[in-house]
Amino acid sequence: xxxxxxxxxxxxxxxxxxxxxxxxxxxxxxxxxxxxxxxxxxxxxxxxxxxxxxxxxxxxxxxxxxxxxxxxxxxxxxxxxxxxxxxxxxxxxxxxxxxxxxxxxxxxxxxxxxxxxxxxxxxxxxxxxxxxxxxxxxxxxxxxxxxxxxxxxxxxxxxxxxxxxxxxxxxxxxxxxxxxxxxxxxxxxxxxxxxxxxxxxxxxxxxxxxxxxxxxxxxxxxxxxxxxxxxxxxxxxxxxxxxxxxxxxxxxxxxxxxxxxxxxxxxxxxxxxxxxxxxxxxxxxxxxxxxxxxxxxxxxxxxxxxxxxxxxxxxxxxxxxxxxxxxxxxxxxxxxxxxxxxxxxxxxxxxxxxx
Numbered sequence: 001x002x003x004x005x006x007x008x009x010x011x012x013x014x015x016x017x018x019x020x021x022x023x024x025x026x027x028x029x030x031x032x033x034x035x036x037x038x039x040x041x042x043x044x045x046x047x048x049x050x051x052x053x054x055x056x057x058x059x060x061x062x063x064x065x066x067x068x069x070x071x072x073x074x075x076x077x078x079x080x081x082x083x084x085x086x087x088x089x090x091x092x093x094x095x096x097x098x099x100x101x102x103x104x105x106x107x108x109x110x111x112x113x114x115x116x117x118x119x120x121x122x123x124x125x126x127x128x129x130x131x132x133x134x135x136x137x138x139x140x141x142x143x144x145x146x147x148x149x150x151x152x153x154x155x156x157x158x159x160x161x162x163x164x165x166x167x168x169x170x171x172x173x174x175x176x177x178x179x180x181x182x183x184x185x186x187x188x189x190x191x192x193x194x195x196x197x198x199x200x201x202x203x204x205x206x207x208x209x210x211x212x213x214x215x216x217x218x219x220x221x222x223x224x225x226x227x228x229x230x231x232x233x234x235x236x237x238x239x240x241x242x243x244x245x246x247x248x249x250x251x252x253x254x255x256x257x258x259x260x261x262x263x264x265x266x267x268x269x270x271x272x273x274x275x276x277x278x279x280x281x282x283x284x285x286x287x288x289x290x291x292x293x294x295x296x297x298x299x300x301x302x303x304x305x306x307x308x309x310x311x312x313x314x315x316x317x318x319x320x321x322x323x324x325x326x327x328x329x330x331x332x333x334x335x336x337x338x339x340x341x342x343x344x345x346x347x348x349x350x351x352x353x354x355x
Contacts, residue, residue, distance in 0.1 A: 003094070004020075004031050004098045004100070005034065005098070005099050006034065008101070009035035010272060010283075011284075012100075012102040013102040014064075015290025016290040016291075021066050025068050032069070032096075033069060033070070036075055038073060040061040042347065042351070043125075045059050046122045048155075049132060050131040050156060050160075051156060052132050053322070061351055079099065079244070081262075081268060096267075098269070098300075101268065102286070103240060104123075104273050105123065107231050109231070110234065112209065113210065115210045119210060120228060122230065123235070134228050135167075135228055138228055139227075140167075142168065142227040143170070143226045143228075144169045145215060146169070146170070146172065147207065148173060148231065148233030149178035149180070149201070151179070152232040154179060154320075156230055157199050158194075159321060170201070171194075172207070172224070173203055176204060177203055182316075182326075185335075206219040210229065213225060235281060237252050241274045247263075251276070253275055254270045256269075256270050260289060260292060273286070277289065288311045288313065295308065315329035316328050324336055
């Protein structure tokens with residue numbers, strides 16, 4: 001039996017598995033999906049899990065049940081591409097014929113002293129649950145500092161405002177405004193929402209050191225006091241990918257060819273946040289890429305040449321609590337209740353594997 005091993009049951013890995021299971025697999029091919037959890041966690045919604053506005057049960061999606069796919073659980077520690085082996089902590093190694101690496105990302109701390117030790121994260125299901133516990137235990141009128149004014153930081157701040165109206169919430173960013181990569185009209189809308197809902201926005205903050213309860217701003221040479229610090233200031237591929245000595249882009253993502261394969265190991269595919277795509281990391285991009293990888297595998301198995309089009313994303317959506325939101329669709333900013341309803345619809349489809 002020839003094994004296709006998929007490392008990671010996130011948006012990319014699960015898209016590959018589901019696409020392949022909808023087709024006729026060769027009789028001598030077996031799919032093995034390896035993840036540390038027995039379900040997919042809807043990562044784009046971890047901000048709500050951390051804020052306490054949804055239960056973790058609502059963000060679990062069952063893995064496919066099919067005799068053609070096996071599920072394995074554990075921590076992947078290494079990949080040997082010469083011997084074609086996947087090493088799993090405290091388990092026997094697994095041999096593969098084809099491999100998909102879709103293990104996602106981790107926080108990037110920009111070499112700021114104490115940042116990892118004294119902040120909390122929303123990058124994994126487990127980390128988001130721990131962040132919820134920390135935020136939930138803050139005494140009334142305590143201070144929460146969210147480092148990073150991108151999409152994740154904005155959604156955490158807004159959701160936490162609805163969950164804990166008693167807390168003092170601030171967003172710290174290196175740039176002048178939150179959501180600096182978005183259109184100015186959208187930036188202004190979000191800034192007005194934050195002002196109306198008493199969320200403090202602090203720009204031009206250059207952290208040099210993080211301590212327990214204190215953030216040091218090198219730009220103003222001041223100490224910023226806080227009860228809990230939530231880190232949303234950038235991502236990078238997981239440590240396993242960081243240790244792979246193959247060509248990478250300036251974000252540490254593995255360079256791939258037009259078929260999403262490693263050029264020097266065409267039996268290995270890279271999907272999602274580990275892959276050097278001309279797109280910003282997102283669940284939508286990973287899912288679209290996963291569908292193309294499934295096409296390539298089908299072509300390989302049927303001795304055909306795959307023909308892949310350019311990946312086109314439908315847009316970006318963000319939440320401002322449960323009743324408002326924002327987004328960019330076709331280059332146009334959309335604001336208010338409509339993008340929030342659309343985002344809820346996308347989540348509903350994700351839970352049911354409908355794209």
